Structures are given as structure tokens and as C-alpha cells.
Amino acid sequence: xxxxxxxxxxxxxxxxxxxxxxxxxxxxxxxxxxxxxxxxxxxxxxxxxxxxxxxxxxxxxxxxxxxxxxxxxxxxxxxxxxxxxxxxxxxxxxxxxxxxxxxxxxxxxxxxxxxxxxxxxxxxxxxxxxxxxxxxxxxxxxxxxxxx
Amino acid sequence: xxxxxxxxxxxxxxxxxxxxxxxxxxxxxxxxxxxxxxxxxxxxxxxxxxxxxxxxxxxxxxxxxxxxxxxxxxxxxxxxxxxxxxxxxxxxxxxxxxxxxxxxxxxxxxxxxxxxxxxxxxxxxxxxxxxxxxxxxxxxxxxxxxxxxxxxxxxxxxxxxxxxxxxxxxxxxxxxxxxxxxxxxxxxxxxxxxxxxxxxxxxxxxxxxxxxxxxxxxxxxxxxxxxxxxxxxxxxxxxxxxxxxxxxxxxxxxxxxxxxxxxxxxxxxxxxxxxxxxxxxxxxxxxxxxxxxxxxxxxxxxxxxxxxxxxxxxxxxxxxxxxxxxxxxxxxxxxxxxxxxxxxxxxxxxxxxxxxxxxxxxxxxxxxxxxxxxxxxxxxxxxxxxxxxxxxxxxxxxxxxxxxxxxxxxxxxxxxxxxxxxxxxxxxxxxxxxxxxxxxxxxxxxxxxxxxxxxxxxxxxxxxxxxxxxxxxxxxxxxxxxxxxxxxxxxxxxxxxxxxxxxxxxxxxxxxxxxxxxxxxxxxxxxxxxxxxxxxxxxxxxxxxxxxxxxxxxxxxxxxxxxxxxxxxxxxxxxxxxxxxxxxxxxxxxxxxxxxxxxxxxxxxxxxxxxxxxxxxxxxxxxxxxxxxxxxxxxxxxxxxxxxxxxxxxxxxxxxxxxxxxxxxxxxxxxxxxxxxxxxxxxxxxxxxxxxxxxxxxxxxxxxxxxxxxxxxxxxxxxxxxxxxxxx
Numbered sequence: 001x002x003x004x005x006x007x008x009x010x011x012x013x014x015x016x017x018x019x020x021x022x023x024x025x026x027x028x029x030x031x032x033x034x035x036x037x038x039x040x041x042x043x044x045x046x047x048x049x050x051x052x053x054x055x056x057x058x059x060x061x062x063x064x065x066x067x068x069x070x071x072x073x074x075x076x077x078x079x080x081x082x083x084x085x086x087x088x089x090x091x092x093x094x095x096x097x098x099x100x101x102x103x104x105x106x107x108x109x110x111x112x113x114x115x116x117x118x119x120x121x122x123x124x125x126x127x128x129x130x131x132x133x134x135x136x137x138x139x140x141x142x143x144x145x146x147x148x
Numbered sequence: 149x150x151x152x153x154x155x156x157x158x159x160x161x162x163x164x165x166x167x168x169x170x171x172x173x174x175x176x177x178x179x180x181x182x183x184x185x186x187x188x189x190x191x192x193x194x195x196x197x198x199x200x201x202x203x204x205x206x207x208x209x210x211x212x213x214x215x216x217x218x219x220x221x222x223x224x225x226x227x228x229x230x231x232x233x234x235x236x237x238x239x240x241x242x243x244x245x246x247x248x249x250x251x252x253x254x255x256x257x258x259x260x261x262x263x264x265x266x267x268x269x270x271x272x273x274x275x276x277x278x279x280x281x282x283x284x285x286x287x288x289x290x291x292x293x294x295x296x297x298x299x300x301x302x303x304x305x306x307x308x309x310x311x312x313x314x315x316x317x318x319x320x321x322x323x324x325x326x327x328x329x330x331x332x333x334x335x336x337x338x339x340x341x342x343x344x345x346x347x348x349x350x351x352x353x354x355x356x357x358x359x360x361x362x363x364x365x366x367x368x369x370x371x372x373x374x375x376x377x378x379x380x381x382x383x384x385x386x387x388x389x390x391x392x393x394x395x396x397x398x399x400x401x402x403x404x405x406x407x408x409x410x411x412x413x414x415x416x417x418x419x420x421x422x423x424x425x426x427x428x429x430x431x432x433x434x435x436x437x438x439x440x441x442x443x444x445x446x447x448x449x450x451x452x453x454x455x456x457x458x459x460x461x462x463x464x465x466x467x468x469x470x471x472x473x474x475x476x477x478x479x480x481x482x483x484x485x486x487x488x489x490x491x492x493x494x495x496x497x498x499x500x501x502x503x504x505x506x507x508x509x510x511x512x513x514x515x516x517x518x519x520x521x522x523x524x525x526x527x528x529x530x531x532x533x534x535x536x537x538x539x540x541x542x543x544x545x546x547x548x549x550x551x552x553x554x555x556x557x558x559x560x561x562x563x564x565x566x567x568x569x570x571x572x573x574x575x576x577x578x579x580x581x582x583x584x585x586x587x588x589x590x591x592x593x594x595x596x597x598x599x600x601x602x603x604x605x606x607x608x609x610x611x612x613x614x615x616x617x618x619x620x621x622x623x624x625x626x627x628x629x630x631x632x633x634x635x636x637x638x639x640x641x642x643x644x645x646x647x648x649x650x651x652x653x654x655x656x657x658x659x660x661x662x663x664x665x666x667x668x669x670x671x672x673x674x675x676x677x678x679x680x681x682x683x684x685x686x687x688x689x690x691x692x693x694x695x696x697x698x699x700x701x702x703x704x705x706x707x708x709x710x711x712x713x714x715x716x717x718x719x720x721x722x723x724x725x726x727x728x729x730x731x732x733x734x735x736x737x738x739x740x741x742x743x744x745x746x747x748x749x750x751x752x753x754x755x756x757x758x759x760x761x762x763x764x765x766x767x768x769x770x771x772x773x774x775x776x777x778x779x780x781x782x783x784x785x786x787x788x789x790x791x792x793x794x795x796x797x798x799x800x801x802x803x804x805x806x807x808x809x810x811x812x813x814x815x816x817x818x819x820x821x822x823x824x825x826x827x828x829x830x831x832x833x834x835x836x837x838x839x840x841x842x843x844x845x846x847x848x849x850x851x852x853x854x855x856x857x858x859x860x861x862x863x864x865x866x867x868x869x870x871x872x873x874x875x876x
Contacts, residue, residue, distance in 0.1 A: 039511075040525070042539065043518055047530035050519055066531040078775050080674055081823065102672060103382050103825050104771065106310055106753050117533070133387070 048117055053087050054094035059120045064128065066117050069095075073110045082127070087114065100127030105134040150215060150294040153203040157287050157294075160196040160247070163189050164281035168274045175270035183270045187258045190273060193280050194251035201248045204235055204293050214300035217241055217293050223306035225700040233317035234307045239441065239456075240293035242320060246437065247283035249321070250328040253357070254280070257332050261353050268350050271339035272332075279331050282463055290455050309707070309733050309753045313379050319371040323395055326365025327433040330398055332357040333405070334430025337423045341474040344481045346419055351409045356850060358409075358426070362402045363846040369395050370839045378756065383670065383767050383827045385835070388537045393516040394436035397509050401429040404505040407498050414560070415495060416485030420475065421502065423482065427471035432509075435464055439516075490562035497558055501551045504544055511540040538665075542596050546603055549658050552651040553607035556614055571613070578609035597666035600658055607655035611648045618645075642848050649845030657838025663831035664765075670827040677712075677819055684828030686723065686766060689715040693772075693819035694729065695812035697805065704801065707731045708747050708808055710772040710815055712822060714757060726757025728770040728824075742785025743804050744811065748774055760833050767827040776820035780811060 048064045059065060067087060072095050075086035081101045088095035090113065098118055108114065117131035167189025174182025204217070208231045213219040221241070222234045235241040254276040261269050287293065311317070333354040340350040372392070373385040386392065405425040411418045438460035475482070488495055514521070515532045522530030557571035582605040583598065591598050615634070622633040638645040669684030680689040694711040711729025715722070735741060735750035757768040774781075784807045788800075795803060 039514060043514070043522070043530070043532060043536065044526070046536040046539075047518065047522055047532055050522075050529035050531045078773065081672060103769075105382065106380060107308075107751070109751075130382070133389075 052089050053096045054089050054092060056096050056118075056120070056125065057094075059125070061120045064117055064119055065125075066115065067096075067098075067125075068113070068115045070113050071108070071110050076110055083108070085110075087116070096125055097123070098125045098127050100132050102127070102130040102132065105132060107134040108132065109134075149203050149207065149212075150296050153200045153294040154288075154292060156196045156200040156203070157244075157284055157292070160193045160200070160251075161281060161284040161288050163192045163196065164277045164284055167193070167277040168281065171270040171274040171277065175267070175274075180266075183266075183273075186270060186273045186277070187262065189277060190251065190254045190258050190280075193277070193284075194248075194255040197244070197248040197251045197284075200293075201235075201244060204241065204244065205232060208232065208235055211304065212300075213302070213304050214296050215293075216295040216297050219297060219301055219304045221305065221307060223304040225702060225704060225706070226304075226307050227312075227701070229314075230307050230312055230317065236320045236324075237307060237311060238293070240287065240291040240295075242324070243283060243287055243291055244293050245321065246324050246328060247280055247287065249324050250276070250280055250283065250331060253325070253329050253332060254335075257336075257354065257357055265336070265339070265345070265350060265353055267343040268336060268339035268345050271342045272335040275335035275338050276331060279335075282459070286456060286459060290459070305736050309731070309751045310379065313375055315371040315375045316379070319368050319375065322364050322368030322371060323436075324368075326361050326363075326368055326395075327398070327437060329357055329361030329364060330402060330426075330429050330433045332361070333426045334433075337426045337430075338470075338474060341423060341478045344478060346423065346478065346481050348413050348416070351412060351422070355406075355409060358402065358406060359846065359849055362399065362406060363843060363850065365395065365399045365402070366839075366846070367843055369399060370836075370843075374836065377832070378758065380754070383756075383769070383825060383829075385832075388515065388532075388534050390516045391436075391440050393512045394432075394439040396512055397516075398429045398432040398436060400505050400509040400512070401425050401432060404502040404509075405429055407505075408502050411495050411498050417488070417495060418499070418502075419482040419484060420479065424471075424475055425502070425506075427467075427475070431464060431467040431471060434460070434467060438464060492558065492563040492568070494555060494558050494560045497551055497555045501548065501555060504548045504551065508541060508544045508548070511537070511544070545658055545661075546596070546599055549600065549603040549607055549655055552654060553603070553610040556648055556651065557610050571610075574613050575606045575610035579603070579606035581605075594666040597662040600662035604655040604659040608652055611652050614648060615645070638848060642851055642853055646845045646847075646849030646851075649848060650842050651845075653838045653841030653843075653845055655838070656834050656841055660831045660834030660836075660838055664829040664835065668827060668829045670825065672823065672825050674821050674823050676821045681824075681826070683826045684764075684766075685718060686828060687717045688768070688824075688826055689717075690822070690824065691715050691725075693816050693822070694727065695815045697808050697812060698731075705734070705805060705808065707733045708812065709755070710774070710812075710822075711755070712770050712772075712824075714768050714770075714824070716759065716766055724759040724766060726759065726766070726768045728757035728768045729755045730771055731755060732774070742782075743788050743800070744781050744784035744807055747808070748777075748781060762831075762833055764828055764830045765832040767829065769825045771823045771825075772815070773820040773822060777811065777815065780814060784811065 048066045050066045050068065051059070053067060053069045056065065056067065069087040069089055072086035072088050075084075075095075077084045079099070079101070082099070083104055084097065084099045086095040086097050098116065100116065113135040115133045117128040118125035119128070120126075167186045169186075170182045170189060171186030174180065174184075174186055204215075206212075207215045207218050208222050209228065211218065211222060211224045211226075211231070217235075217238045217240055221238050222231050226234065236245045254273075258269065258273060258276075265272075336350045336354045340346050369392075372395075376387075377383070377385040402425075405422060408418050408422050408425055412422050438457070441456045441460065488499070490496065515537050518532045519529045522528060553575060554572075557575070559567045579602045583602040586592070586598055586601055591601070615637070618637045619630060619633045622628060622637045623630070626633065626636065628636055671681060671683040673681050675681065675690040677690055677692050680687055682688070691713040694709075694713060696709050696711075698706045698709065700706045709729045709731040711727055714726040714728065716724045716726060731753050732747045733751045733753070734746040741749055754769045754771070757770075759766040787807070788804075
């Protein structure tokens with residue numbers, strides 16, 4: 001960027017272009033580093049730890065975790081404002097009980113993959129309101145067929 | 149048929165490999181016959197992919213369940229329109245769609261540029277063929293759409309009911325058109341860098357394709373949002389899911405590119421920025437495709453873990469490394485011809501606009517890939533929710549909207565005080581007046597939303613002023629009436645006024661997003677008939693339950709629906725009667741399930757009740773407590789079980805229909821409580837309206853210019869090229 005300083009004042013000294021580039025680079029890099037630090041800081045403080053159901057064994061009470069897993073067969077019980085169910089690892093049988101209140105996505109079913117934010121409360125994991133999401137319907141099909 | 153389809157794909161792969169060689173060999177030895185042969189390879193691939201696509205479509209239309217993909221994504225009862233579109237609901241079908249669209253768009257651009265860009269085009273051809281070879285290779289070796297089943301089932305699984313929505317069926321071809329169209333400017337940028345032809349010529353040839361890519365990708369994103377709002381029972385339109393974000397990333401950088409190239413065309417500046425933006429956009433488009441298929445990030449839209457992750461990682465690695473390498477290699481040729489004269493100039497505003505767009509893309513990228521970044525930093529995967537995205541993107545959006553109002557009216561090179569006075573008094577006055585009015589109305593409780601409304605008013609006034617002046621000048625010159633002058637003004641400078649229209653549309657869209665996010669009221673409540681609740685100043689009463697049974701075109705039972713009649717009033721005055729319902733489709737898996745119970749173990753969809761208005765949407769979804777019907781369902785199944793073997797062939801469907809009718813009548817006579825989600829959102833319609841304006845502007849920009857305008861453009865273009873050549 002060239003600011004035409006001479007246009008307003010002929011006697012003003014023009015900065016050495018190499019020095020100007022160095023200053024510009026330093027300012028840009030400093031701004032980038034500051035932004036990166038701010039981004040990392042806010043990300044770490046706002047982030048929920050993502051865990052699989054089996055990893056929730058060491059969960060701390062009150063801490064929010066994002067869990068991804070499959071709804072265990074025959075575990076779904078409707079409640080007055082939500083649903084209770086068990087969630088297990090994608091590959092594996094370790095599961096934890098979840099009590100959830102809020103909107104239940106249309107595709108929610110036993111055996112489906114879900115993502116939910118939970119907090120440990122006693123033996124249960126309580127789902128955060130409206131945090132339950134179920135796999136997009138176009139991506140359900142598991143290949144069980146025998147192809148040639 | 150499957151063998152022919154597979155042969156088409158194998159041939160396409162072989163032709164792509166040949167075409168890459170022919171194009172590069174022709175370019176390096178300056179032998180035009182080889183270059184032409186490479187170009188014709190693209191046409192041949194388009195023909196072969198069209199053949200493969202046609203065979204797959206035919207298999208879906210004929211319900212040929214010997215094709216594994218047809219058996220798992222269609223059924224005899226799927227309506228014809230959805231059979232056609234079910235092709236791309238599978239992993240392998242969507243990959244075929246990708247390469248087919250790529251081959252068609254590539255053929256079009258290479259045909260249009262066959263007598264131009266003689267040095268750049270062969271390398272661009274090789275890059276486009278490289279993409280085609282990659283996707284054809286995936287279809288040949290890893291995910292073939294022509295796999296056959298050892299035994300063809302009598303009936304297919306059918307298309308998921310939630311996907312039976314027109315916008316959802318058009319959404320993938322729109323997104324993929326956007327992704328594949330962005331491959332074109334990417335390829336020409338690579339060609340331009342290799343041949344050092346980095347002036348304005350390559351941009352002139354692909355600008356319209358970049359605009360088309362931006363247009364289609366935007367339409368695809370909006371259709372997905374609309375489907376989410378109207379079809380899914382949660383009432384939102386954007387969830388910051390990784391796969392949603394992946395489609396937004398190339399759109400943001402592509403938008404920056406479309407702005408940036410104007411500066412290069414006009415003033416020969418921002419060359420490094422332009423090539424970097426389009427190389428990033430092309431790479432991000434591939435990354436979007438990768439995210440859906442790799443399972444690397446937990447997303448509700450991603451296919452399960454597949455074998456496609458590694459090839460995609462390799463491709464993305466190659467794209468990033470070669471892009472960086474090319475820009476560094478050609479950095480001397482990419483020097484700007486002019487410097488920025490003033491921060492108060494259109495160039496500076498465009499640059500600021502691009503910085504904001506890239507910053508938005510960076511934030512979205514960071515938040516999307518945070519699980520992997522967090523794992524690298526802390527050893528644990530993390531996840532960032534919508535509040536984190538909002539923290540950064542809301543202020544950035546505010547700045548972006550503001551800049552989109554300043555850009556069209558500020559002078560090139562350096563704005564003088566008189567220019568500022570002449571162009572900014574009216575827009576600032578309009579914005580301040582609206583701000584004062586909204587503050588008086590109490591909107592100040594949501595300062596960010598208030599600021600967005602003010603910024604939106606500024607943009608509309610700024611662009612409106614430009615139209616007003618342009619129409620005035622046009623009328624003075626031609627004596628046209630007001631409407632004729634508008635049409636003539638826009639027709640003579642489609643690019644400029646198309647762009648202005650896009651800016652107005654974006655302002656309207658952002659105002660809709662701000663209002664619906666800041667002032668939405670929602671309530672989840674369980675009610676019985678006769679009970680009422682209050683949400684967002686509306687009194688909502690569950691009047692009575694409804695139920696119905698639907699059949700398919702061949703008369704078989706399709707679904708059973710339980711709904712409600714909901715009365716919405718404001719201050720005692722009736723506003724609307726909504727009829728949300730929930731439909732239950734029978735499970736395909738019959739094992740252990742009775743014929744009645746099957747209907748409650750399959751898919752379920754919400755049909756929302758919606759009163760859309762310019763001021764406010766009233767939205768309702770309901771979920772009936774079908775567990776209360778459990779004893780009746782079990783009794784029905786027991787009756788069928790006891791009568792097994794005694795029912796005459798063909799009579800079972802009629803008896804089942806009778807049983808389901810009894811069930812629906814019972815539901816209406818003694819309805820259990822139902823759970824309702826009730827939402828009132830202001831200005832949601834503005835989002836869709838803004839999108840229509842944006843895409844209207846896009847169409848204006850894409851529309852071919854009249855012959856006289858083309859002559860003017862060509863003259864300006866020739867002058868620009870002569871300028872470039874003079875400098876070389």
C-alpha cells in the first residue's frame with residue numbers, strides 16, 4: 001500500500017521500501033499470531049470433549065461431553081418430554097444410559113447413529129436440551145447385501 | 149446392462165489417462181493435433197459417463213433389484229420422480245453424479261475456449277481429466293454402482309421417506325454442480341500459472357463458470373436449509389454440522405474470488421490473491437466431497453466409514469502442495485501492476501471484503517476441523533457448538549454486509565470528500581433513521597440484530613440510490629419509461645447490476661437470519677385436546693386429533709398418520725389453523741414384527757404446520773404418544789398371528805387396512821396427549837426471499853449480454869489484453 005505522503009507535503013521523508021515491507025510483515029504476522037492465540041483460547045474454553053460411550057466410564061460429573069454412538073436395540077423408552085435410551089460404541093457393546101429432554105429428530109431409532117451432548121448426573125448421563133441429532137437419512141444404508 | 153455400465157467407467161478411466169498424456173504432450177511439443185485429441189478425450193468421457201448414468205437411471209426406473217444400489221435405495225412403490233433422483237442417494241451413485249457433471253461442464257468450457265487460451269487450455273484440460281480419472285478410478289476400483297446381487301430380492305428397501313421432498317432431491321445435483329464447476333477455474337488457474345499467462349485473459353474465459361459454480365453451490369446450500377426447516381421436526385435451517393460447513397467453505401472463498409477478479413480485470417492488481425483464492429476454492433470443493441465420504445469427522449450427514457478416505461487425503465495433499473508450489477514458483481509473474489492508492493477506494497473496500505470472507509472461511513474451517521486440531525493439541529477430541537461459530541461469524545457478517553453497501557458507491561482509486569458526500573449521505577441517513585425507529589420500538593435489547601438491520605438498510609439504500617441514478621440517466625438519454633429504463637439499464641450492464649442485486653439479496657437474507665435467530669420464541673409442551681399454551685404472544689390451542697391412512701399408486705398401504713388441528717390466535721383474533729402430523733411408515737424388516745406393529749417400527753416423518761408470513765412464521769410440529777396405543781397394536785398383531793394360514797390369499801391387505809382404520813378411529817376417539825414443538829420466528833421468509841433475490845442477481849450476471857454489449861465488452865477486453873501484452 002502506498003500512501004502518497006508527498007502529495008500533501010513535499011519535504012516529508014519517504015520510508016525505505018525494504019523497511020516498510022519488514023514493518024508490514026511484522027505487523028501482519030503479529031496480528032495473525034494474536035488472532036491464532038485468541039482462536040485457540042476461545043476454542044479450548046468453548047469446546048466440549050468428544051468421547052465414545054465406552055470412554056464415558058471416566059467422565060466427571062457436570063462436565064459436558066459430546067458423545068457419538070449407536071442407539072442400543074430395545075433400550076428406547078419415551079418419557080413425557082423426551083426419551084431415555086442407551087448409547088453404545090459404533091463397533092462394540094459398551095453402553096451408557098442417557099436421559100434426554102427436547103425435540104426428538106424424525107430419524108431417531110434403535111440401531112441408528114446419534115450425536116448428543118451429555119453431562120453425568122449420578123449413574124445417568126443427562127442429554128442437553130435439543131442437542132440430540134441423528135444421522136442424515138441418506139446415509140443410513142449399511143451394506144448387508146452380497147454383491148458380485 | 150451392468151457390464152456395459154462398468155465398461156463405460158473403465159473406458160472413461162482409460163480415456164482420461166490417455167487425455168492427460170495427450171494434452172501435456174501436445175502442450176510441451178506445441179502439436180495442436182495432440183491438444184485437440186486431449187480435448188476430445190473430455191468429450192468422450194462425457195459421453196461414456198452419460199452412458200453409465202443412463203444405464204443406472206434405467207435400472208432404477210425399471211426397479212431392477214439385481215443392481216445392489218437399486219435394491220437398497222428404491223422400491224417398486226417409489227414414485228418415478230424419486231426413482232430418478234434416488235440414483236444419487238447412495239455413495240456410489242453420488243460419485244457417478246460427480247464425475248458425470250464434471251465431464252459435462254468440462255466439455256462445455258473446453259468447447260467454448262477451443263479457439264482461445266491455446267497455451268493455457270491444454271494444461272487445464274489435463275487437470276480436469278485428472279479429476280475425472282480420480283473419480284472414475286474410485287468408481288472402477290472401490291465403489292462401483294454396477295455391483296450385482298447374487299440373488300435379486302422381489303422388493304427393494306425404498307427411498308427413505310424423509311428424502312421424498314423435491315428440494316432434497318434437487319439439492320445434491322446443485323451442490324455437485326457447484327463443486328464440479330469450481331474445478332474449471334481451478335484448472336485454468338493451474339494452466340495460467342504453468343504457462344505464466346496470468347493476465348486477465350484466463351479470468352475472462354472462466355469468470356462465467358466461476359459465477360455459475362457460486363450460483364449452483366448457493367442454491368444447493370439454500371435448498372438444504374429450506375428442507376431442514378420445512379421437513380425436519382426441529383425448526384432450524386442451519387446446524388453448523390461439518391458437512392454443512394464443508395459446502396459453505398468453497399462458497400465463501402469463491403465469493404471472494406468473484407470480487408477479487410474484478411480488481412485484476414480493472415487494475416491488474418491482486419493476482420496472487422486471485423490464483424490463491426481459486427486454488428483454495430477448488431481444493432475446498434474436493435474437501436467437501438471428502439468430508440461426506442471419509443467418516444473423519446462425526447457428522448450427521450457423512451456416510452459411514454468407507455475406503456475412500458485415503459485416496460481423498462492423497463488427492464487433497466497433492467492439490468495443496470501443487471497449489472502452494474505453483475504460486476511460489478510464479479510469484480514474480482503475479483506482481484500487481486498497480487498499488488493501492490487509498491484506503492478510501494473501491495479497491496480497498498473489495499480487499500477488505502475479501503479479507504472478511506476469507507476470515508469467515510477460516511473460522512468455519514477451524515471450527516469444523518476443531519475435533520482433529522483439539523486432538524493434536526490436547527490428546528482429546530473436542531467439539532464446538534453453534535455459540536462458538538456465532539461469536540466470530542456474527543460480527544464478521546456485520547462487517548461484510550456493511551462493506552457490500554460501501555463497495556458499489558465508492559470511487560475507484562481514491563474517493564474524494566465530494567464523492568463521499570454525494571454517495572453516502574442518503575444510505576447513512578436511511579440507516580440512521582431505521583436504527584432510531586427500531587430503538588424506539590425496543591429492538592435495542594438485541595444490539596447485534598439491531599446493527600444488522602441498520603447495516604441492511606444501508607445496503608438497500610446504497611444500491612437503491614445507484615439504481616435510481618442509473619435509471620434517471622437512462623431515461624434522460626433514451627426517453628424510456630421507468631420500467632423500460634430499469635430493464636435497459638440492467639440489460640446493458642448485467643454484471644454490474646446483477647452484482648448490486650446480489651448485494652441487496654444478501655442484506656435481506658442476513659436481516660432474516662439476524663431477526664429469526666435473535667427473536668425466535670419456542671416451546672415444547674405436552675397437551676391434550678382442548679388445552680392451550682402461549683408462545684411468542686400467540687395463544688395456541690390443540691383443538692382435536694386427526695388420523696389418516698395413505699396408500700401408494702398401486703393401492704398398497706403406505707403410511708399411517710396421526711395429526712392435530714391447532715388453532716392459533718393473537719389477542720383473541722384467529723390467525724391460522726395449523727395441521728401438523730406425524731406419519732409412520734412400515735418397517736421393511738418384518739422379522740419378529742406383526743403386520744400392525746410394523747408401522748410403528750419403521751421410519752417416521754413430521755409434516756409440520758406452518759404459517760409463513762413476511763413479518764413472522766408460526767411453526768408447529770407434533771409427536772403423538774403412540775406408546776399409549778401399544779396394547780391395541782399388540783392385540784391386532786395377535787389376531788393376525790392367530791389367523792395365520794386361515795386368511796384367503798389377497799385378503800390380508802384388506803384386513804390390515806381394516807385393522808389400521810380401527811386404530812386410527814380409536815386414536816381420534818380417545819387421543820393420548822401429544823408433544824408439540826411450537827415456534828414463532830420473525831422474518832424467516834426474508835431468508836428465502838433474500839436468497840431468491842441473490843440468485844436472481846446471479847442469473848442476471850450469468851445471462852449472456854446482448855450483441856452490442858458484447859462488442860463493448862470485447863473492445864474493453866482487447867484493450868486490457870493489449871495492455872497486458874505491452875507490459876510483457
